[in-house]
Amino acid sequence: MIDVLIIGSGGAGLTAALSAKNAGASVTVAGKAYPTNSQTSMAQGGMNAALGNVGEDHIRSHIADTIKSAKGLCDEAMVKQMCEEAPGTIAWLERLGVPFSRLDNGETGTQTIAQRQMGGASAKRACYAQDYTGLKILHTLYDTCLKEEINFLDEHYLLNLITEEGRVKGATFLEIRTGEVKQINAKSIVIATGGYGALYHGFTTNAYGSTGDGIAAVLRAGGAVSDMEFIQFHPTALKHSSILVSESARGEGGYLVNEKGERFVDELKPRDEVARAIFSQIQEGQRVFLDVRHLGEEKLMELLPQEVELCKLHEHVDPAKALIPIKPVAHYTMGGIEVDSMLEVNGIKGCFAVGECSNAKVHGANRLGGNSLLEITALGKLAGTNACKYTLDVSDTPADDTQRQKDAQEIETLLSQAEAVNFYPYRERLGNLFYHKVGIVRDNDHLHEAFAEVTAMQESQKEMGIADKSPANNQNLIEFLEFKNALLLAPAIITSAIERDESRGAHFKIGFESENEALKKHSIYHLGKEETCK
Missing domain, CATH: 1.20.58.100 (Fumarate reductase/succinate dehydrogenase flavoprotein-like, C-terminal domain)
Known part of the structure; x- marks a missing residue:
């Protein structure tokens, strides 16, 4: 019987797996796709941590910015914990090998991690790896999991949780390659299956598979969800494909303009305000564009190479020479599985949830840009450690196969x-x-x-x-x-x-x-x- 079963192989799941393994648990990661295909790879702009490498910054400022963006609906203790752990989490990722972009420190010959400003932040706080930040973090975490010989079950689609007397005992899966319905018994589970942005099919930066599978499984098992109405719309997606143009484009100095060439909003306001300003322009019959031409081709290729290629491929626009047509689309879901301060699912003992599928009350009514990658790593560690601790006093008697038989019949x-x-x-x-x-x-x-x-x-x-x-x-x-x-x-x-x-x-x-x-x-x-x- 597995100690800790991780469901979801994105950044949150991989971090939880490493944490649980380091705490002494036997760990298996099950995901419906492959780890390198997860939504984490789409987080381009950066990860917040108050390092103060580019101007003055403090952890208390990071906490204050996060609380301000949350509009009164966050758990301030959870926010404080996440922000305080941010510098150490960056250091941990750097030790694992994440290639963060660097700054030369002049005559000393040393380098520090580069940081850029994102919407709603009071300082340049987002650590980044060009505009591939999530992808680089994801690959590094996956490589580390392989080195640690963590077991992976790819192409395993979650069907349902198995519970007995309010305690989780495992889960059922459809093995996509064979069509077999399987049962995996586990002493504890960490759900890290991502958000539900794909409900906005055709109008979202999310992959088609971001349908809230883990959240739905928790609901069916008797758990609760919270704050589901809070969905963040990213201001800048490519007009015709809804592909994300990272906030880092505005953080590096990009302008938002209408077809008259007028700037109509402070580009670094929180995302909800910027998205509504763009929506208002569109409602008035104006087309809206992102303008980064003044940054110059050299700087664009140094800092935003992915954005340049995406614009050329999907909009047939060279950002160094032309305006980028954009629209706001659904991007991130603040609501999710209701959990306590230990990230344990309320109503289901031994089941933990982390990342975008979980409502840990760190984002409230509106997530601060740059905090999603921080959440999945800082709180991913917490989820994995707590799941391991839970297994210490749990029986290893497996559940019967009632749920598996029921699910197999439904598939048949x-x-x-x-x-x-x-x-x-x-x-x-x-x-x-x-x-x-x-x-x-x-x-x-x-x-x-x-x-x-x-x-x-x-x-x-x-x-x-x-x-x-x-x-x-x-x-x-x-x-x-x-x-x-x-x-x-x-x-x-x-x-x-x-x-x-x-x-x-x-x-x-x-x-x-x-x-x-x-x-x-x-x-x-x-x-x-x-x-x-x-």
Whole structure:
């Protein structure tokens, strides 16, 4: 029986795996894709830590910026812990081999880690590796896991958690390569499966697979989710592909301009404010562009080489010579699995959650740019260590295979039944619905319309199926299971947004444009009911 099962092989999962292994646990990492394909690779701009390498900075300033961005909905103790651990986490990553960009210290001949400013920050705080920061961190973590001989089960799609008397005992998976439904018994589990940005299909920087699979599994197992209405829209995605143009482009001095050539917002304000300013311009019929031409080709290729290539490939624009057409799209989900200060899932003992799937109350109503990579590493360590500690007094008696048999029967039914309704058009419709009615600017009429449409989709889902009936390597089946999870989470987002009659952080509602002190609370959602608590 495995001590610690990590579900999800991105930066949060890999950090938790290394931490648990270092604490003495036997560790297996299961992921539906390969580690180097995770969403962490899309975090380009940098990772916050108050090192003070470029001007004066302090940990207390990092804490204050994070709390300010959270708009009253963070746990200040958790924020303090994360920010205080940031310098040590950077040092740890550097020891592992992350190739952070460097600054020459003049005559001394020494070098320090370079830092850049990101939106909402009071100092140049984001440590970076050109504009490949998340990718470099991810590869380094994965290489270290391989050196530590941590076991990986790639292409294992999470189906459900196995629980007995409120304690986790393992999980069931569909092995994508073979089509076999498997049970993995474990004394503890760390869920690190990422967020739910793919509900905004076609209007998100996220991969199609960011459908909240781990969050949905926790809901089905009796856990709760919280603050699901808080979804961050990144101001600068390429207009036609929704591919991210990192905030580092603005941090290095890029301008936002409309088609008249006018700058209309301070580019380094928090992301929610910048996204709404761009949205307002678009609503007025203006096209919006990112202008980095004044930075010069040499500086762009030194600091932002990935952005340059993405613009050339997907927009056929050379940023050194032309304006980059952009739009704001869904980027990061602040809400997620409700956990305590130990990152243990409320209501499921021995199950921990970390990263974008988890609501550790460090981002609140709006995440500070540069804090996502910090969260997955600083808190990833915490999750792995706590999961290992939990195993010390836990029985190694495995669960029976009731859940596995149930899940195997469901997969067999999907493979055998006729496809009455094709689900792919509904996936497109859900993305369009969420972007336009549960998007950057919301109102209750559109939210109620969205809820009615989602309810109708859930009813239609009973008739949906898959065309591909082969058990092995069936991407059609995986995408259908992902769509079912997206539809499970959709009502949690909409009902939480309806209940929050105020504007706070990333949640902006017409008719309720200011914060309401009475609603400075977390929205808690279980399957079948919603409640609000302090």
